[in-house]
Amino acid sequence: MAKFHGTNSFLRNAGTFGEFLDINNLPRMPKGIYDEDYKIQSDVEGRPDILAHKVYGSTNLWWVFALRNPDILIDPIRDFKAGTIIKLPSAESVKIVAGG
Numbered sequence: 001m002a003k004f005h006g007t008n009s010f011l012r013n014a015g016t017f018g019e020f021l022d023i024n025n026l027p028r029m030p031k032g033i034y035d036e037d038y039k040i041q042s043d044v045e046g047r048p049d050i051l052a053h054k055v056y057g058s059t060n061l062w063w064v065f066a067l068r069n070p071d072i073l074i075d076p077i078r079d080f081k082a083g084t085i086i087k088l089p090s091a092e093s094v095k096i097v098a099g100g
Helices: 048-056 063-068 091-098
Strands: 036-039 085-088
Touching: 048 063, 048 091, 063 085, 063 091
Parallel strands: none
Antiparallel strands: 036 085
8 A cells, every 4th residue: 555645644544445545634734813914025935844844853744735725826836926915824723733
């Protein structure tokens, strides 16, 4: 069986169907009182993985921005543009959702 995901991946709850990734039930990233507004800077444009490393200490947590901002980041790479304001989930919320 192929392994498509790690323990802190948003795909961790998706099974496999033969050699293919099965349907995934994405986790919910709830709004939190400690969420912060963040204006995407040019040094992380198109690179949510770099921002995840700066904020949460892991490039593997790039997906939390897409889950917390689904109406803004339709495409989590192409919509990650300098000047766009997104919500940054608190480290505690990310830890709970990521299973860490």
